[in-house]
Amino acid sequence: MHKKTIAQLSAGLAAGEFSSEALTRAFLERVERFNPQLNAFITLTAESALIQARAADERRRQGAAGPLTGVPIVHKDIFCTQGVRTSCGSRILDRFIAPYNATVVEKFNAAGAVMLGKTNMDEFAMGSSNETSFYGPVRNPWDLDAVPGGSSGGSAAAVAARLTPGATGTDTGGSIRQPAALCGITGIKPTYGRVSRWGMIAYASSLDQGGPMARTAEDCALLLAAMAGFDPRDSTCVDRPVPDYAALLDQPLTGLKVGLPKEYFGEGLDSAVAQVVEEAIAEYRRLGAEIVEISLPNSHLAIPAYYVVAPAECSSNLARIDGVRYGHRCENPKDLQDLYTRSRAEGFGAEVQRRILVGTFALSAGYYDAYYLKAQQIRRLISDDFRRAFDQVDVIMGPTSPTVAFNLGEKVDDPITMYLSDIYTIAVNLAGLPGLSLPVGFVGQRPVGLQLIGNYFAEDRLLNVAHRYQQVTDWHSRAPAAFA
């Protein structure tokens, strides 16, 4: 059963081939068996999963089942779940239990999906390798010496290892797409405002966006349909109808205009990865796409701008976790200052502290104009680049990440190199556009992802473009040998 996609499982449940309870047990067994090697989960919710599964089976008997009713999924541990720990990968929230569900969690609950557990992640979504988690690194199912990418590394690894058919992730600078690429699965970061951020612990509020991760574009379409939509509790959420993504998957690609930004194929891109990406583009040409070279001239400014905006926002967003009302509190504080400094110094890991410090500095009097304001101006330039590009082309393609998965520990002491892992994904967040990563081959045994970038709210087009490729290739159905 674990080999099936969500679409297949949904069909099997509908046909009565198996119950949700049996399906859930099967995945829980796999989690129990394989998770110790991967560390993809922070919290398992086996008991409540079985309750949800039985409720889903009952709902189906009553004829009220939807496409996701009874389908197991996992949530990145950044989404608040009522009554179940939400740690955000941090010691400081190790014992935090939210009294409410994130909108995304609520929507999956309403659809009848079954939550198996909550997945590991870089602490507060700050990382590209899942090595900053308080709960230890996640390993890449394709090669246990390799990182799964981050920050949604637990979700990506769990999907790749067939411990779940689908997962939620969040993406602030590439945190869905880069781990999807490094783990050989499909993941989409929707347009900013497409998915509610209510109950999704904020890293950088103007960049964060939740999205689905699964093996295929078709599965992502099913998951995104459940996640997306207006939420009055999130002022930045856009009130706009959600298309029937699954129904739009099969549109032909004839005449599709694809732009290849020359900046995404230059220095820094691993040549083996480049070759795999070029083969994928050749496949698109065969599918009827017209490929043109474009330019996104301000691409080189994306990483510096991101590393001002994101830390600035996080320095403010994480101020609430102060040891006063919830979260870790140091032993025997002498006074208020001691309570703050020790609770936060003990509770936050090194990378989080680094970004809080950088962000605090960037917002300080006398530096605001030079850093934060300048970075916001760069965002505008980057958005303008994309706007011009989308006057010419329908979709932009390129590598998701400049390299395949690197080894655990390889970049942990070199933040700048680590940051470059997101060089092709970050601009998409700065502009608020949707981006998708799909598996298109391997370098050695490590997967390569192709990134598709679409215009605002063109998630349907991205899913369609990815799906058509997956109809003629089988990269997405390959499984890591140890977890087949």
Place this chain on the structure above:
Amino acid sequence: MMEWETVIGLEIHAQLATKSKIFSGAAIAYGAEPNTQACAIDLGMPGVLPVLNQDAVRMAAMLGLAIGAQVAHRSVFARKNYFYPDLPKGYQISQYELPVVQGGHLTVDLEDGSSKVIGITRAHLEEDAGKSLHEDFQGLSGIDLNRAGTPLLEIVSEPEMRSAKEAVAYMKKLHQLVVYLGICDGNMQEGSFRCDANVSVRRKGAPQFGTRAEIKNLNSFRFVERAIDFEVERQIDLIESGHKVVQETRLYDPDKGETRSMRSKEEANDYRYFPDPDLLPLIVDEAFIEAARAALPELPDAKKQRFAEQYGLSGYDAGVLTVSRELAAFYETVVASLGSEPKLCANWVMGDFSAFLNKENREIADSPVNAEQLAGLLRRIQDRTISGKLAKDVFEAMWAGEGDADTVIEKRGLRQITDTSAIEKVIDDVMAASPDQLAQYRAGKDKLFGFFVGQVMKLSKGKANPQQVNDLLMEKLKG
């Protein structure tokens, strides 16, 4: 001896009378048990998001229109970042560079009868913080977040006031306005209307302002006046003794009647303001502004002018009667019910009625005598059923719950005697009982006229119509 000039600007925080908080659905009733009016948003839990309360924006727009300000079509909420236990998110959401109300002015009436226009720089929306409770916890502090997220409108004046009295006049005028508009309950004890005063002094004629001190959190008109007066003295003494005023934040201690330093400019926080990414810029369109304009009540100045013109009242009386919408409405109901004599109505509303309210510290809504009942009493003065003097006793009885004017008059037998023959009979009795005084009067001692009036009133138990008594006595005493 050099002459000094005081320069004052006020920042007034008016708590808006919305039903729920500015960014959450929690209620904001005052005095609830600690932390019973704080939801996950007010507690600053992870993952929660603010959603702006539209009613707070409507109220801000109403103030803007009432002071002739620009209601900004686009304004921005920013985060003011600092750590404090009663600030749950580690930042306060406030408007910084682009406030919703820009410019404006208020005309204030000064004690010498003149008026002065005070410029208003801006008014912006923000959320209040919670409260730290330092008592009852044995060395620890308690946090009550009921107040966290309460909507505030901070109204910032230009530094255009030149004395504590002017500052108080401005504050009173603004207080009257926000209460009129129904956007603030104006309760200063509960902190619904409080003020920070920026105070400096300079030599008269000096082109530059002096260094200012900011006195925080003044929550009564009296404290504002005393704190400013103290601060002005302090600053003048400093300069005259060769020292300098330092820019700082000070607190007023009402028990000692003095201000003291809270923190200097150097110790001030760097608030790291930046636009709140959780809130889109606030867009207020013309239709919204027009709806707010349509909802404006008659404003105090307009009402005062209308009262003076329509009812023929002095400026002073018109001002007193329009001090609140409730009193003005009460007055107008009395006039409408009586149908004439607006001046008589004014005297009674400002006189006995207000005095009784004040004595018992009651609101008009809780008055035992309503406007129609008061008009009923005045009608009996008008038709001479009772004298104005007796009417005061009747009013007191009405206040005590003895019924309306006619009931009290009947029950107590207070109906005025207007029958000429009856009055003449009393006069005859008095004259017969006072032959000496009569002789003296007729011998030219005019002053004794008052004695006879007094005796007649006494004998008639105050019920004889005074005018008739006068006229008839004059006749009869001549002999």
